[in-house]
Amino acid sequence: MVTGGGYDDASFAEMRAACKGKSEVPWLRPDLSTPRPPLGPGYGEAVVERVKVCLRRLAEEEKLSGDGVYLF
Numbered sequence: 001m002v003t004g005g006g007y008d009d010a011s012f013a014e015m016r017a018a019c020k021g022k023s024e025v026p027w028l029r030p031d032l033s034t035p036r037p038p039l040g041p042g043y044g045e046a047v048v049e050r051v052k053v054c055l056r057r058l059a060e061e062e063k064l065s066g067d068g069v070y071l072f
Helices: 009-019 043-060
Strands: 026-029 068-071
Touching: 009 026, 026 043, 043 068
Parallel strands: 026 068
Antiparallel strands: none
């Protein structure tokens, strides 16, 4: 599950709670402590690249089939 930066901690926790027991998948959240790409052309591509890097790392660590929260 990949979420955007518009979800605060409470909203994110509520979504996770609503899905508890339905599936075991990693949850990805943007790392708001790192600089975001500038808005405009290329923003989407830059965010997708960050997600892909995170997913590759999770695959290498064999963490794609279990629950967890990870920052991208």
